[in-house]
Amino acid sequence: TDDPASYLGDACVCPKCGGHHLKANSDILDVWWDSGVSHTAVCRHRDNLEFPADMYLEGSDQHRGWFMSSLMTSVGAYGVAPYKSVVSQGFTLDGQGRKMSKSLGNVIDPNKECDTRGADILRLWVTSVDTSNDIPCDGTILDHVGEAYRRFRNTLRFLLGEIEGQFDPATDAVPYDELLPYDKLTLARLCQVHDQVSAAYESYRFNVVYRTLYDYVITELSNGYLNATKDRVYCGEKNGFERRSALTVWAQILSMLVHDLQPILVYTTDEVMAYLPASLRDGQEYAALLDWYQAPWTAEEYEPYLAAYDAVVEARAAFTKAYEAAVADGTLTEKTTQAARATLTAPVELHDLLAGELGCDLAEPFVCSEVEFAQGEELACSVEPAHGEKCPRCWNFRELGEDGLCPRCHDAVAALEE
Incomplete structure (x- = not known):
């Protein structure tokens, strides 16, 4: 504990006798008072800290405790809140939503989990849930998070x-x-x-x-x-x-x-x-x-592209559905999207986005060999076998040259041989 004179100044000097040798007492006056005035004892009297604090972080039970006592004492003394923001978090429960306790034998030791799974997986689990509420945790849940981590x-x-x-x-x-x-x-x-x-x-x-x-x-x-x-x-x-x-x-x-x-x-x-x-x-x-x-x-620069991006995503979903149906009914015998030729129609607004200056060659996001595209009443897609032959290097269906490669692959191989 700091010397009282370092933060009380002249206030620690008795006006009658001049005594100033005060001894800081470590006894608790009141738990909420003592913790509530930490903004003064800590933030206002340490040069490396600032007042108000950027954030107060504690459990959700502190809304009626430390958060409130800190607010009341700071507003009373200085007229401002002691923090710029408050973040509260819930408590960790077991996989069945029960409080962890030794008697139930359901306590998860974070140190052991870090040793077994790695700290990053435990950190990823914390960010995968809404920690403002009570959250469950067990081995099965952490296994699922491990799969996400591997992705x-x-x-x-x-x-x-x-x-x-x-x-x-x-x-x-x-x-x-x-x-x-x-x-x-x-x-x-x-x-x-x-x-x-x-x-x-x-x-x-x-x-x-x-x-x-x-x-x-x-x-x-x-x-x-x-x-x-x-x-x-x-x-x-x-x-x-x-x-x-x-x-x-x-x-x-x-x-x-x-x-x-x-x-x-x-x-x-x-x-x-x-x-x-x-x-x-x-x-x-x-x-x-x-x-x-x-x-x-910047947002001003990228926002004009977003509608066209969403249109491509929507069109690709239509192709994927049509491709899966074509494989299921035997229309496509080779089960790769490059073996497909798509015919796509789209209503005017979607068509204009896809065919406009910000649009792209749909064969690439579809990962197919060819797309025929036209305006129609609704978004619809059909899939048939692609024209041409399968290039053994890129697997796209194209007109192959004498070397058995498509023109793009022919040029790429020739460049490697130079």
């Missing part, structure tokens, strides 16, 4: 596999305004996701951070953009414009995920940092030392 980790590893040692944004990236249309749409969506994540962090809604990033990674990246652009990245000419356009966005996706996941997956993002190109590390060894991610486009 994140596999996506990071997948991106690193094509970027590490092969693509440096500082020298190889395509200017954003020159990206191919599908890449521009995806970059715009990336910027929007980052803004949504940033807003959720600002308001301490960590479960929203988790859900936003999880849905984005699984639904829109792994099953969407990354799967679609693998063709360009794997089969395109190594230094060709189309491949570099895709990898420019891949690098931004990787950078955004490292930044936005760092507060949660602290050890995993540090692993990634060891393999990032220098231009994405900003001279840092640890992800926690990175500045917050700066999105390539």
